[in-house]
Amino acid sequence: MAVTVEGVIENVNLNLLPPNQRQAILPFVNGNALTVRRRQDTPNTTAAQIKLDVFDHAAGTWTDNPAGLDNALAVLFPEPLHIEAMEDAVEDVGKFGAKNTIGLLLRQVLTKINAQNAAAVTAMRAALAEVAGHLNGDARMAELGEFEVDATNAIASFFPGLSLHLNFDTPAIDDLFKLSTITLSDGQGTQRPFASFGHGAQRSAHMALIKLLADLATTGGQNAVGTTVLLIDEPELYLHPQAIELLREALVLLSQQNFQVIFSTHSPLLIGRAHALSTLMIFKDGANGTVARQRLQNAATLLQQPNHHAEAVFSLQHSSYLLFSESILLVEGKTEQMLLPHLYQTIRGHTYAHNKGCIVPSAGSSALLPMRTILRAVGFAPKILADLDFAFKIAPFEGLLNPALQEIVDCKAWFAANAAAGGFVLDGGLPAKRDSQGNRSTVSVAEAYALMANAMPAEVAQIAALLQQHDIWVWPGGAIEAHLGIDKTDTARIGFLNTASQTGNLNHATTPGALAAVLHWMG
Numbered sequence: 001m002a003v004t005v006e007g008v009i010e011n012v013n014l015n016l017l018p019p020n021q022r023q024a025i026l027p028f029v030n031g032n033a034l035t036v037r038r039r040q041d042t043p044n045t046t047a048a049q050i051k052l053d054v055f056d057h058a059a060g061t062w063t064d065n066p067a068g069l070d071n072a073l074a075v076l077f078p079e080p081l082h083i084e085a086m087e088d089a090v091e092d093v094g095k096f097g098a099k100n101t102i103g104l105l106l107r108q109v110l111t112k113i114n115a116q117n118a119a120a121v122t123a124m125r126a127a128l129a130e131v132a133g134h135l136n137g138d139a140r141m142a143e144l145g146e147f148e149v150d151a152t153n154a155i156a157s158f159f160p161g162l163s164l165h166l167n168f169d170t171p172a173i174d175d176l177f178k179l180s181t182i183t184l185s186d187g188q189g190t191q192r193p194f195a196s197f198g199h200g201a202q203r204s205a206h207m208a209l210i211k212l213l214a215d216l217a218t219t220g221g222q223n224a225v226g227t228t229v230l231l232i233d234e235p236e237l238y239l240h241p242q243a244i245e246l247l248r249e250a251l252v253l254l255s256q257q258n259f260q261v262i263f264s265t266h267s268p269l270l271i272g273r274a275h276a277l278s279t280l281m282i283f284k285d286g287a288n289g290t291v292a293r294q295r296l297q298n299a300a301t302l303l304q305q306p307n308h309h310a311e312a313v314f315s316l317q318h319s320s321y322l323l324f325s326e327s328i329l330l331v332e333g334k335t336e337q338m339l340l341p342h343l344y345q346t347i348r349g350h351t352y353a354h355n356k357g358c359i360v361p362s363a364g365s366s367a368l369l370p371m372r373t374i375l376r377a378v379g380f381a382p383k384i385l386a387d388l389d390f391a392f393k394i395a396p397f398e399g400l401l402n403p404a405l406q407e408i409v410d411c412k413a414w415f416a417a418n419a420a421a422g423g424f425v426l427d428g429g430l431p432a433k434r435d436s437q438g439n440r441s442t443v444s445v446a447e448a449y450a451l452m453a454n455a456m457p458a459e460v461a462q463i464a465a466l467l468q469q470h471d472i473w474v475w476p477g478g479a480i481e482a483h484l485g486i487d488k489t490d491t492a493r494i495g496f497l498n499t500a501s502q503t504g505n506l507n508h509a510t511t512p513g514a515l516a517a518v519l520h521w522m523g
Contacts, residue, residue, distance in 0.1 A: 006037040009076065021072040030057040036073070037062065080229035083206070085237060093206050094194035095181045101209050104228075106177050108216050121173065128171050135168040203238035210235075211250030230254060232263040236270055244269040271320035277313065281323050281378070291379075299377035312370035315362045325358035327523045328375060328382040330368050335480050336385060337361045338493055340519075346500050347519045355523060365390050369398055384472040385518065387479045388449045391463050392430055400470050407459040414452055424448040446488070450478035473518055477511060485510035 010033045014022050028034060035055035052065040081100065097103045114121055133139040144166055151164040183191040184205065194202065210232075235251070236244045248270050255261040263270070264282070271279055277297035285291045300313050322328050329352075331337055340359055344352045352359065360382075362368050368384050375382045386394075392411070396403040412429045419426050423442035425435040431448035434440050441448065453460045453476060460476050467474055477483045485508075486492035499508050506512040 005039075006035070009034040009036065012076065017072050017075055021075065024067055025054070025069055025072050027058070028054045028056055028063070036069075077229075080231050082231040083210075083233065083235070085233040090195045090202070093182055093202075093209060096178045101206065101213060102180075102182060105209060105213055105216070106180065108213075110174065110177055124173055128173070132168070132170040136170070200238040204240075204243060207235060207239060207243065207247045207250075210254070211246060213250075213254065215250075215253070227258050227260050229260045229262065232261075234265055234267075235263055236265055236267040241269055248272055266324065268320040268324060271323060273320070276320045276323065277316060279320075279323055283326075294378040296374060296378055299374045312362070312367045312374060315360065315367055315371055316374060319358070319360040322358045322360050322375075322380075325353075325356055327352075327355060327357040328380050329357065329359050329522055330362055330371055330375075330382050330384045331359055332362050332365045332368060332386055332390075333480060334361075335484075335488065335493060338490075339480070339484075339497060340385075340522075342497050342500065343506065343515060344519050344522065346504065346506060347516050352522065357523060365394055369394065381471070383522065385522075386472065386474050387446065388453060388460065388474050388476070389430070389445065389478075390472075391467060391474050395467060395472075400472070401463065401466060405463070405466075407462045410459050411452055411456050411463075414456055415448070418451070418455070422448060422451050424451075446479045446481070450482045453478045453482070468521075473521055475518075476514065483509060483511045483514045 012025075012029055012032055012034050014026065014029070017025075025034060035057075037053050037055075039051050039053065040049075041051070052069060053062040054065070054069060055061075056063045081104070083101075093100070093102050095102070096106060130139075134141050135144070148164055148166055152162070155162050155164060182194050184194055184197055184201070185191045194205070197205075210230075230251075232251075235247055239247065244267060251261045251263065252272070252275075265271070277300060278295055280295060281293040283291055283293065296316055300316070316322070329340075331340070337359060341352055360371070362371055365386055368386060368390070372382050372384060384390075391401065392408065395401040396405075396408065401408065415426060415429065415431060419431075424431045424445070424447075425439045425441050426432060427435050431441065431445045433445060443451075457476070464474050464476050475483060481488055481492075484496055486496050496508070500506055506515050509515055
């Protein structure tokens, strides 16, 4: 079976190529793009028999590989620097390689030596020329000539007329660098081979040198050649959290120079807040295999809404853990963010993260639905946990509840009838901190909703049930604090958690059943 792979190389930078290669491919560049294909016409062919064609837009046909195209592609797409997760760091750091980390670093050092230390370079070249003279020149060592005579005589007994000649390539300064190796010394000052240290020390030194490469690339300017592709699999392995932060900054610096940095990770510490929205998420799906989600930034741009869009983007940008989760719960309150993970473990016997879940706080209840819209667009199925006021202030205006729903009408009527006695004021028929005349409530908005929920339990239960059909849970008591039986203070929250930790249950809450219900609903 024949196999053909086609591709379009866009934004071709011909300035990266020498004149001869530039002229070879220039006739085939159309609109700054080059269309190429590789084809294997028959099975079991050698690599040399795999054909490379380029599309001639002027003629409208494929053309056999023009002279120089392979070399030009090698310049445009050089071999990447690949660092595997469990790779022996000694191979990349312990000794020189043309494309490994220490090789790239020493190349920078050599460039600096040539530019700044001409006297030393001249002296080294003179010394190497003297060495070359002892190997190949007039001062050639007599023992080498004697060996050639002995070897020629030995060959003559088998094949008369043949002579052996011993040749040595003239050494250069570059060759000395290629022979270099790396050792490390600890606090005792004793140098030891790189391989003799543990994996943690090796990986730390490895990633530190990548950071150094980033620093040198930043201070030294861009390379004259094209982009270097850096592939790193799980760079966080064996590193302390602080070291992971430093490594992330180094990789960002490299990406801003002539490096294309691609890494896979299972650590949210490697995803900075500035990059969470643009990170590409790869996951495995039972039906489709390995799948790439749409980037959050792309979805946020396409689904941009004038109202509360900025708050939604801000909240998602500060939640890199969601990139590694399958179940996402969006919450609006500090108490939920602080307590739910502990409450979940108390009731379920394991963490929410154990179920691949993640709790994402929002900048406010108005950002919850925009956040959900963005997450749904990239393939997540997030749930929302909100205070009861969400059902009155947000849901009716977003098509989740009918504003004329009898239960909503009845609850708003209760607010109107009991505002004065309850010590709260209304704005638009709902509790507010201050009404349109400037009058202030003597109780909080959350307390006003709690009073209504206590007086209208059947109506609130029906409203909550309707929202659950949309994967939205509102606290039937008004807010989580009403079910916990605590104030909205860190002292009260910590006290509740301490009691739960000591007893192993939530029986000290006002409504432990309601808490257990939402914790099981989370998934």
